[in-house]
Amino acid sequence: MSSILERAAVAVGELLVGDGPAVVIGGRVSLRSGAVEALREPAALVEPASAADLPAIAELADAVVVGASWTRDIPLVRAAAGLGLPVVVERRPSASVEEWAGLADYCAAEGDGRVLLCEGGARPDLGLLRAARAVSGRPVLVDVSRDIGLSAAAVAAGADGLVVDAPGAAWHVAEEAVTVVGALLRQETPATLPECRQAIDRVDAALATLLERRAALAGVVQRIKPVGGFAGRDPARERALVARMAVRAPSLGEARLGAIMNAVIEAGLDLSEERGVRGS
Ligand SMILES: C=C(O[C@@H]1C=C(C(=O)O)C=C[C@H]1O)C(=O)O
Incomplete structure (x- = not known):
C-alpha cells in the first residue's frame, strides 16, 4: 500500500475509508428532494439544499456531500467544505478526473483536508476510479444505490467504499462484494491482531x-x-x-x-x- 494512500485515509463515522478493506457506507440523504426528507436523525452522508442546512448537517451527519448537480456553486461548496466534517465530492457528469480531483483539492484547502471522491449517478463510470485515486491520492467511493448490481465490479475496479441507500437487501449485496471480491482482489497490509x-x-x-x-x-x-x-x-x-x-x-x-x-x-x-x- 502506498504512503499516499495511508495519508489519505479518511474516517467517516466509525469507518476508516481508503486504508485497509473496502467498506460499505449506509445512507446518503439529499436535502434537495424536498422538506419531507428533512434531517432529523443521524445519517452517514448528507447533501445540503442550501447553506441553511449546514448547521444541522454538522450536528447529525458523518460527512457532508458536495453533490454532482451543484459542484459549480462555489459559495455553497466552500461553506460545506468549511463545516468541519469529512467532505464527499461527487463527480459532476462529464467532469474529467482532473476537474474532479481539483475540486477535491479545493475542498481540502477550504476545510481540514478530510476529503473523499464519489462516483455515482445512473451509470457510474468505474473506469475512472483508478485514475481518480492516483491523481488525487484520496479515497474513492462509488454510490451503487441506483444499480446495486455494480457492487462487485466497483470493488474490483478499486473502490475504497460503496455507498448504499439504506439497510436491507441492497446493503447485503454490497457487504458481500466488499467481503468476497475484496478478499480476492484488494491489496491490504493489516498490522494489528x-x-x-x-x-x-x-x-x-x-x-x-x-x-x-x-x-x-x-x-x-x-x-x-x-x-x-x-x-x-x-x-x-x-x-x-x-x-x-x-x-x-x-x-x-x-x-x-x-x-x-x-x-x-x-x-x-x-x-x-x-x-x-x-x-x-
Ligand atoms: C468430481 C470427481 O469425482 C471425485 C471427486 C473429485 C473432486 O472433488 O475434485 C475428483 C476426483 C474424484 O475422486 C471427478 O471425477 O471429477
Whole structure:
C-alpha cells in the first residue's frame, strides 16, 4: 500500500475509508428532494439544499456531500467544505478526473483536508476510479444505490467504499462484494491482531463461497460419471488438480495442499452420497 494512500485515509463515522478493506457506507440523504426528507436523525452522508442546512448537517451527519448537480456553486461548496466534517465530492457528469480531483483539492484547502471522491449517478463510470485515486491520492467511493448490481465490479475496479441507500437487501449485496471480491482482489497490509483476523474472516468468507460452489459441481460430476461417490474416486485426477493448485499456492506446496484437498474432496463426496441416499 502506498504512503499516499495511508495519508489519505479518511474516517467517516466509525469507518476508516481508503486504508485497509473496502467498506460499505449506509445512507446518503439529499436535502434537495424536498422538506419531507428533512434531517432529523443521524445519517452517514448528507447533501445540503442550501447553506441553511449546514448547521444541522454538522450536528447529525458523518460527512457532508458536495453533490454532482451543484459542484459549480462555489459559495455553497466552500461553506460545506468549511463545516468541519469529512467532505464527499461527487463527480459532476462529464467532469474529467482532473476537474474532479481539483475540486477535491479545493475542498481540502477550504476545510481540514478530510476529503473523499464519489462516483455515482445512473451509470457510474468505474473506469475512472483508478485514475481518480492516483491523481488525487484520496479515497474513492462509488454510490451503487441506483444499480446495486455494480457492487462487485466497483470493488474490483478499486473502490475504497460503496455507498448504499439504506439497510436491507441492497446493503447485503454490497457487504458481500466488499467481503468476497475484496478478499480476492484488494491489496491490504493489516498490522494489528484484530485487523489480521478481520482479513482472515474475509478470506474465509470467500473460501466458503467457493467451497459451496465446488461441492455443487462435484455433486453434478457424481451423477454424470458411470460410477459416482467414493466408489468412483479418481486418484490421478485428484493428484493433477493438486499439482495445478500448487502453482498458484507455492508456499503451501503439493504436500500440504494434497491434505487440504483430500478433506475438501471427501466432504464433497460425502455430501453427494448423502443427497443420493435421500434422493434430493
Ligand atoms: C468430481 C470427481 O469425482 C471425485 C471427486 C473429485 C473432486 O472433488 O475434485 C475428483 C476426483 C474424484 O475422486 C471427478 O471425477 O471429477
